[in-house]
Amino acid sequence: MQNAAFATNESTHQNGRHSIDPTYRPEAGTPVMSTDTAPKTNPEVRALEPVALWNHFADLNAVPRPSKKEERVIEFMKNFGENLGLETIVDEVGNVIVKKPATDGMEDRQTIVIQSHLDMVHQQNAGTGFDFENEGIRMVVDGDWVRADGTTLGADNGLGVASIMTLLSSTDIPHPAIEALFTIDEETGMTGAQGLKGGMLTGAIMLNLDTEEDHVLTIGCAGGIDITAEATYSAEPVSGVEGRTINVRGLQGGHSGMEIHLGRGNSNKLMNRILWHGAKQFGLKVHSIDGGGLRNAIPRESVATVAIPSERTSEFDSWLKTEIESIVAEYKTTDPEIEIVSQAGNAPVDVLPAEFQKTVLGALYANPNGIHRMSPDIDDLVQTSNNLARVEVSGGKLEIQNLTRSSVNTERDDLASAIVAVLELTGAEVTTAGGYPGWQPVPGSPIVSLMADLYEQMFGEKAHVEACHAGLECGIVGTNYPEMQMISFGPNIKGAHSPDERCQISSLQKFWKFLLETLKNIPKK
Numbered sequence: 001m002q003n004a005a006f007a008t009n010e011s012t013h014q015n016g017r018h019s020i021d022p023t024y025r026p027e028a029g030t031p032v033m034s035t036d037t038a039p040k041t042n043p044e045v046r047a048l049e050p051v052a053l054w055n056h057f058a059d060l061n062a063v064p065r066p067s068k069k070e071e072r073v074i075e076f077m078k079n080f081g082e083n084l085g086l087e088t089i090v091d092e093v094g095n096v097i098v099k100k101p102a103t104d105g106m107e108d109r110q111t112i113v114i115q116s117h118l119d120m121v122h123q124q125n126a127g128t129g130f131d132f133e134n135e136g137i138r139m140v141v142d143g144d145w146v147r148a149d150g151t152t153l154g155a156d157n158g159l160g161v162a163s164i165m166t167l168l169s170s171t172d173i174p175h176p177a178i179e180a181l182f183t184i185d186e187e188t189g190m191t192g193a194q195g196l197k198g199g200m201l202t203g204a205i206m207l208n209l210d211t212e213e214d215h216v217l218t219i220g221c222a223g224g225i226d227i228t229a230e231a232t233y234s235a236e237p238v239s240g241v242e243g244r245t246i247n248v249r250g251l252q253g254g255h256s257g258m259e260i261h262l263g264r265g266n267s268n269k270l271m272n273r274i275l276w277h278g279a280k281q282f283g284l285k286v287h288s289i290d291g292g293g294l295r296n297a298i299p300r301e302s303v304a305t306v307a308i309p310s311e312r313t314s315e316f317d318s319w320l321k322t323e324i325e326s327i328v329a330e331y332k333t334t335d336p337e338i339e340i341v342s343q344a345g346n347a348p349v350d351v352l353p354a355e356f357q358k359t360v361l362g363a364l365y366a367n368p369n370g371i372h373r374m375s376p377d378i379d380d381l382v383q384t385s386n387n388l389a390r391v392e393v394s395g396g397k398l399e400i401q402n403l404t405r406s407s408v409n410t411e412r413d414d415l416a417s418a419i420v421a422v423l424e425l426t427g428a429e430v431t432t433a434g435g436y437p438g439w440q441p442v443p444g445s446p447i448v449s450l451m452a453d454l455y456e457q458m459f460g461e462k463a464h465v466e467a468c469h470a471g472l473e474c475g476i477v478g479t480n481y482p483e484m485q486m487i488s489f490g491p492n493i494k495g496a497h498s499p500d501e502r503c504q505i506s507s508l509q510k511f512w513k514f515l516l517e518t519l520k521n522i523p524k525k
Contacts, residue, residue: 044141048505050166050512057162061154062136067119067188069133070094077118077161077182084169093195096182100168102175109176109522113203113484114167116160116210117186117473121497123297124151126249128499145494147502155503156496157186160209163515175519179203183473186210187296189434193473198480205447205522206481207515208474208488212258212496213464214507214514217455218488219448220441220467221475222257222382223409224434226295227402227419231428235350235396238285241307243347244316246274248291250337253300253498256387257405257470260298261371265335267302268292268391270327272364274320274340275304279361282316283309286357287348288394295389295403297497302391307348317342352393359426360398364391366422367402372415375407382469384411386419398428405469407438439475439486441467446523447485454517459510489514 048054065073074094081088081098089097096118102109122132128150138149147153164180167173179201183192211218248267268291278284284306291302308316324340331338352360368386375383383406390401402419406412416432423430442448448465455463474486492507494500 042139042141045139045146049509052169053162053166053512056165057158058139060158060162061139064133064135065119066122066132067185070119070184073118074184080165081168086168091196091200093192094184095192095196097200098168098180100178100180102177106174106176108524110205110525111177111179111203112522113179113181113201113206114164115181115183115206115208115473116157116164117183117192118161119185119187120154120156120158121152121187121294121297123293123498125499126301144505145502146505151499152497153501153503155493155501156212157210159503159508160490163209163512173516176522186473188294190436190471190473190476193476194436196477196480201481204484206474206477206484206486208472208486209490210472211488211490212493214490214492214511216464216466216489217448217451218468218472219443219465220407221439221472222405222407222469223412223436223438223475224403224405224471225412225416225432226434227404227416227430227432229400229423229426229428229430231398231426232396233353233356233398236353238307238348238351240310241285241347242310242313243345244306244308245343245345246271246304246306247341248302249300250339251300251335253298254495255470255497256296256298256389256403258468258496260385260387260469261382263334263370264298265331265338266369266388267299268364268388269369271302271304272361274323275306276361276365277323278306278316279357281319282312284316285351286393287351289391290394292390294497295387295401297389298387299389300498305348307351360393363422363426364400367419368415373411378467381467383407384415385469386415405471407467409437436471437475437479439472439478445485447487450521451487451518454521455514458514458517
């Protein structure tokens with residue numbers, strides 16, 4: 001799930017080192033992949049139920065699939081469909097569509113589109129040393145959960161992809177005609193969904209498998225827009241100073257849409273708090289800042305190299321110790337592992353120009369972050385928010401990245417304008433890009449009513465039918481397929497977009513049963 005849009009300038013696709021040659025065991029419907037760097041998947045993962053689904057997920061996770069560099073996974077999915085003898089299409093932007101006829105007795109049912117995205121978010125813990133572009137994910141079974149070894153797992157949205165692969169390769173699962181839609185670049189621009197043309201699909205219903213709570217049926221989502229500020233500067237020489245390297249780390253991070261309401265710390269905002277006050281009170285000068293990463297992830301870490309006037313270092317160190325204690329106390333509930341460390345080091349030889357530093361730190365302090373407005377119409381729904389995702393200042397270049405989300409496009413644009421205005425005060429060139437629309441809920445649609453009733457019958461409780469603050473591709477697909485009914489659901493996935501990402505095994509089993517029952521009950525044409 002996205003969800004976010006990254007600045008969608010020209011893609012930087014490149015070929016990797018993998019040589020993908022899938023073959024298939026028809027009796028199991030499970031692909032066997034050979035890659036030059038494929039990990040030895042934990043056999044415990046492949047033994048989990050449903051076996052075919054977990055094996056498809058393990059094979060998918062052997063294929064590196066970073067956003068905007070999906071050539072290998074596109075080829076993998078194309079080969080998968082063709083080796084099953086199914087009609088397989090790769091469209092102009094790289095989306096893969098695989099069509100499978102209805103099973104016997106289901107020919108009179110409405111055709112369904114079942115959709116997930118191929119790319120995944122890349123995050124790893126400091127010191128993990130993982131090469132996402134050339135390594136397969138290392139998975140671990142941890143009680144009732146599957147996680148990765150120090151990285152994101154790719155359950156978002158790989159388990160949706162693997163579920164669809166299991167349906168396509170099955171010989172004994174009843175289902176109507178299926179149009180499997182595997183989109184690309186969902187996590188950093190949704191360019192796959194945006195590039196999907198009308199007329200490619202005929203289905204009346206779309207099942208999106210990108211919701212991350214198994215009791216939720218999602219029927220609407222937020223739209224988003226990227227804001228990027230870029231500037232250059234000429235560093236100034238500095239003398240009579242001592243060096244300090246400040247690290248903010250150990251924050252929870254997480255999904256910048258689905259978890260923005262939890263009030264978790266933003267490493268960029270906390271670092272800037274220290275730098276702004278340090279500059280005001282002690283003459284701190286900034287040499288470099290490197291904070292955050294992807295727009296759709298709440299930033300977890302930031303490091304800054306600074307210069308402190310030699311005569312003020314003791315005073316600064318004492319103040320910083322107290323300030324760190326205050327920050328740790330403020331975030332002890334939401335971020336219990338937060339750690340802020342200052343270490344003495346070589347004094348920088350140059351720093352930001354004084355006036356430029358003042359305007360940058362001031363703009364970052366004023367840059368909104370977190371919830372902007374809750375929905376006045378839907379209980380507990382974040383309507384509009386912003387994530388200050390990335391701050392990089394080094395070598396004469398500045399870049400600041402934000403992702404603004406809202407289920408109300410006009411309010412999204414208004415908040416974006418406010419952020420643009422404050423960032424322009426730095427003299428930077430500020431651009432907006434990657435905008436995508438929200439998905440307007442239709443609570444009474446036939447597919448929503450059908451699945452809500454089925455859920456209650458199967459599990460003895462009502463499903464939560466709701467909109468979410470993440471970005472799903474349904475709204476974009478709907479622009480070219482306005483008559484298509486849509487709903488999103490999935491298993492419990494925690495910590496998406498962070499190295500804490502994990503999927504609950506029992507929840508995946510629940511989700512799988514629900515999906516199969518839904519397919520049996522798709523209405524007639």
